[in-house]
Amino acid sequence: MLRSCAARLHALGALRGLRGGARPPARSPGPARRSLFLEADFHKDSSLPKPSWSKDMRLLFDQFMKKCEDGSWTRLPFYNYKSIQNVHDSIVFIHGRLPTTAKLVDKEQLSQAQIFTETFKDGLGFEYVMFYNDVEKRTVCLFQGGPHLQGMPGFLHGGAVATMIDATVGMSAMKAEGLVMTANLNINFKRPVPLCSVVVINSQLDKTEGRKLFISCDVRSVDETTLYSEATSLFIKLDPKKNS
Numbered sequence: 001m002l003r004s005c006a007a008r009l010h011a012l013g014a015l016r017g018l019r020g021g022a023r024p025p026a027r028s029p030g031p032a033r034r035s036l037f038l039e040a041d042f043h044k045d046s047s048l049p050k051p052s053w054s055k056d057m058r059l060l061f062d063q064f065m066k067k068c069e070d071g072s073w074t075r076l077p078f079y080n081y082k083s084i085q086n087v088h089d090s091i092v093f094i095h096g097r098l099p100t101t102a103k104l105v106d107k108e109q110l111s112q113a114q115i116f117t118e119t120f121k122d123g124l125g126f127e128y129v130m131f132y133n134d135v136e137k138r139t140v141c142l143f144q145g146g147p148h149l150q151g152m153p154g155f156l157h158g159g160a161v162a163t164m165i166d167a168t169v170g171m172s173a174m175k176a177e178g179l180v181m182t183a184n185l186n187i188n189f190k191r192p193v194p195l196c197s198v199v200v201i202n203s204q205l206d207k208t209e210g211r212k213l214f215i216s217c218d219v220r221s222v223d224e225t226t227l228y229s230e231a232t233s234l235f236i237k238l239d240p241k242k243n244s
Contacts, residue, residue, distance in 0.1 A: 047078040047130065052123030056198040056222050057144045064131045064140065076130040076139075076171065117167065124148040128164060132175050137205035139175065141168040144198045155192040161219065162187055164201060165231050169215040172203045173235035177213055184234040191228050198222050211237040 049058055067073040117126040127144040143164045151157030166185055173180040193199055203217035212234060219229040 045077045046118065047075065047128070050122050050127070052127060052144075052146070054144055054196070054198055057127065057142060060142045060198065060200070060222065061129060064129075064142070068131070072135065073131050073133050076132055078130070117163065120146065120148055126160070126164065128167075130168065130171055132171070134175070137172065137176055139168055139172040139203040141171075141201040141203070142198065143201055145193065145195065147195060150195055152192060154195055156195055158189055161189070161193055161229060165217060165219065165229065166233075168201045168203045169217050169231065169233045170235065172205050172215050172217075173213045173233075173237075176205050177208070177235075177237045179238045180213065180235040181238060182233065183212075183236045185231065186233070187229055187231040189229050191226065193219070193228050199228060200224065213237065 049061060053061070064073060065075065068075055117128070120126060124146040125148050127146060128141055130139055130141045132139050141164060145156040145160055145164075149156050149160040151160070162185070165187060166182060169185070170180065170182060199219050199221060201217055201219050203215060206214045206216055208214070213236075215233045215235065217231050217233075218227060219231075220227055
């Protein structure tokens with residue numbers, strides 16, 4: 001497993017010199033789109049296949065893309081983000097909802113922030129793509145953990161697995177109700193995940209109670225025979241128009 005991982009890294013080193021490419025043309029002037037999240041810098045959709053994806057990752061991706069053809073499933077694109085215009089929006093939101101915490105947020109630091117799962121170069125850290133089924137209120141994440149996510153030698157760090165569980169159940173919550181925050185995440189680790197392997201994270205919205213969303217998920221091997229982790233979570237729907 002580690003030898004195959006090292007081989008992919010060697011190949012990536014050779015590829016990086018060929019992937020510079022020209023930047024996409026600037027968008028035409030027009031009214032800026034605003035949201036509470038950071039504005040997307042549309043350079044690339046990181047949920048599309050990459051040279052660093054393993055054969056298993058690509059095969060699963062193709063299988064789910066087939067499911068998308070009839071509209072029952074949707075691939076969720078994920079873009080690299082830059083905190084430019086929407087730094088202001090974020091600050092306003094934080095001050096409105098979390099006035100005490102807002103005192104600890106530095107605007108300059110926020111402008112330099114990056115999405116945590118996107119801070120590693122291709123093949124070294126978090127490689128993933130998510131698909132969503134609106135009828136079933138279900139999110140599936142295909143996740144390949146790279147060598148920079150190692151915990152115990154040869155296996156993924158439990159924190160890396162927890163990160164992707166939180167990202168997946170969080171996406172289920174956001175797709176169902178919009179702006180949310182994690183209130184509780186309870187994970188039972190059953191088995192360690194081999195480094196550079198591919199796992200499938202299945203997330204399901206179980207019920208809602210007012211502003212509370214209860215979501216469960218499990219992490220399994222590609223063939224679904226091995227259960228690595230199980231989790232339950234509670235999310236709270238936020239209303240940016242309210243100050244309390």
